[in-house]
Amino acid sequence: MSVDRQAYALAHARVRAAGPARLGAGVAAAPGMLRLTRPDSTGEAVPVWPDGVTPSLLDEHQVPPVSVERSGETRRVLAAVLKCCWRDLSVDPWPGEPASVELVLDTYRELIGRTDDLMRNWARGALRRLHDSAWVIVDDGVVLLGPRCALWPVESHAQLQELVRRLPEPERPELTVVGDADIVAVAGPHPPAPAGAGGRAEGGAAEFDDLLSGYDERRRAELVAAFMAVEHAAEPVPEVRFAALRDPALRHTLGEMLARRGRTLIQHRERWTSGYDDAVAAELGGAEGTTSLGVSERAVLTLVLVHSVAIPRAEGLLPEDSWLSPHPTPVDELRRHTQLPIGELEAALRSLRHAGLIGQVKAGEEAGGYVPGPQFHRLTPAARRRLQEELILAAGPNTPLAAAVLARRSAK
Template identity: 80%
Template structure:
């Protein structure tokens, strides 16, 4: 696999790629350069399209936890950090966390502690997904904001103008400017965006405008839709020749098409697995932690393995209508309660778990939509890992170990 494809797979898995001084961004990525010439790289949208394209096809995107609240907090951060509307919004200027929270209060008209907790939770989610950067009491626009297309800036300016200013004259003990000046520089401060080399022009250049748009639409759908999309909805999925080109586009980013009967999505190329494994050569800091893996394994055992053994689930399904109650997780794990809640939050945010409700009580957790994206080989590997986790001393587990150790 080409290094650029592996780089794209890592960026999708773990966020912006760190770049050394003067190191170029891989093809198809935007380089965010610091003053010392180090930087980060983010995958650029093909042909300038964004996931908002899915709205035109009435295809739901990947769900965001508390999406409305998260959007409002991001808008508030934009209001506080984009102080000069005559320039591009990113990178903007850092703003104190308290200014962001006060502005959020003014936006929604509430001042209670519950509102503050919600806003802090949204800031954490936005930080984890690189939409904002929270550092040393300051909030900055995150690297993903650098990908906002120029065409959207006018709409963003209007949004910023409509957000009310907070009334902080009597509450502020230290001026906001003094807080910013006293803090260490936030990561990403003083960066500039440098557009990299075009990635798909050689593949798309031979098509007319309509077919090119169809390819880009199908690409965005399989990469960013919450569920596999209907083949009939996208010409580039129906037409074998266009689908071949779509597969080539995905391959350049370490991705493959995954078919579910007449539906399609995308997943990681199996060739990416060694480098994305927790003990792979370039995987330090990229994988789920021990707590997250333990909790995910428990959910898979109780929601998939046990129902499958009882004949309630087909062999090839990793999605389940049988939730694992939180009480069951607490009973069968040695992970402290605080770590358990944190692990569940991380897994929900990653789309690996979905919380479901059952009547008036919490139903528990089931595997999330990311399991749609498993390739057949990845499904087999996961099945083997589940066997080793659930029954390490069984004959079946011994057979798995023997097969893996065979030359």
């Protein structure tokens, strides 16, 4: 791979790991990315989907996408944000205009017909999830449409316009403290997203044309469908459903497409998914700002892996190479061993669930707990070995096995 291709692959991997990339004035986005330019010529880069498709393609192939926590509420809150921020329907929805959080909450309340505190908690939780996934930006009491909204295809704008027209306007009593416009004005400029008419979306260079141009329309569509499936499906997809996974030549091209985004194909018997290329992952691991996991999240994830994987594996209840487990870690166990305040523990669990690193399960009539999430399907063999070693060091740092791991590493 050329130096430029390596840099582009790393850029894509960084965006997947940490969200939209900030770009300096005049800096172009990598091929396969859309540049969202602010009035001062700085901007952000977000990946686009090949050949103009969207993850809704998964529905056509009956492949479940990555699940969203409280997906119905999250979609309704996003609709409320769109209603509040897309005031001029004659222009594209992104970047839109800033709106106060209170206006969004009132719009959501009017939409669902509820005014209780539980409704507000749900809506605020949905705003947090949307912010974390770059669908919206929430900052100092103000909401803006996030970078991912710029990826809505033009063909969908008419449907979105109709949605906005049908959403009810909130009935709001006369404000006696601070109005929405005052909240937005006091909050001032919002660097993370372009505001007003100055923001524009600029398409980048084509990414896969040289790989796909040699195929007819049907084969090209099969490659794009397989690419979307392995990148965006919740679980590894069966190769029987995708010609580009069954055919070795097409699978080779698919691997080249993934490599340009710092990814690689991973096989689980007759199922396939994608994960970070080991070399790219090594660079990401040493780069600042390429992970959203804090100390609390890492501590909680380690405990889940110890109790749901390491201990059952030591007892012979799990195969050696499996990182998925039917043995949940009870919440009480996490509370007892993390020593985190309840609020901080719940926030860490929420972040890990949102990232797909853990899943919440019920165990019959028991309280259930947490198990490793679907992202562990995306580990390469080398990554699984590294994780196994890290788990040994975390669970038994003074054991002979840990000493052997350290000795092997020091010998490299």
